[in-house]
Amino acid sequence: MDDKSNIIWHVHKLNKKDRARQKRQKACLLWFTGLSASGKSTTANVIEQKLFELGHHTYLLDGDNVRHGLNKDLGFSDSDRVENIRRIGEMAKLFTDAGLIVLSAFISPFCADRKMVRDLVEEGEFVEIHMATPLSVCEQRDPKGLYKKARQGEIKNFTGIDSTYEAPEKPELVINTAECDIEACADKVIAYLKQKQIIHD
DSSP, rough: OOOTTTTTOOOSSSOHHHHHHHHTTEEEEEEEEEEETTTTHHHHHHHHHHHHHHOOOOOEEEOOOOOOOOTTTOOSHHHHHHHHHHHHHHHHHHHTTTTEEEEOOOOOOOOOHHHHHHHSSSSSEEEEEEOOOOHHHEEEHHHSSSSHHHTTSSSSOBBTTTTTTOOOOOOEEEEEEETSSSSHHHHHHHHHHHHHHSSSO
């Protein structure tokens, strides 16, 4: 067993507040959670573009993209999903420490995992955004053909079909892309960030 007693945290002269102040924003983690095809990545993309145009410093972490690199060794079992979110949480924590506004678009189906990530960052930094688009709408969209494959038994452990999705109990924001268009959904998040003084006009 590795002896970790000799690993000591190195304190830097610059801290999160210094880095965020330079960027004229507060660091935060926008955590988009919801079923596949609920609009997580699409909405996060539009929000990041709007923040960029407002002069803010961001980074978007997308579920599929991360699985091409950092998490390419993980599958989709419950245990692999937990490890997937643990790694993402630790990476997002580092990005918030850099003073960034981090947008994280992952199904992240389990409440305990999302709480684990919330506990990694400071109070008020974790903004849980529940993409509450109904399963029927997500399945009708099915842009990647994944629901069809799951229904045919070609994909196992698919969230919403044969794997559970635990909806957030008290998210900071609830968005349903079946009820309003992406621009309106994005504007709702931008308004929240201004209200909480994470960004300014």
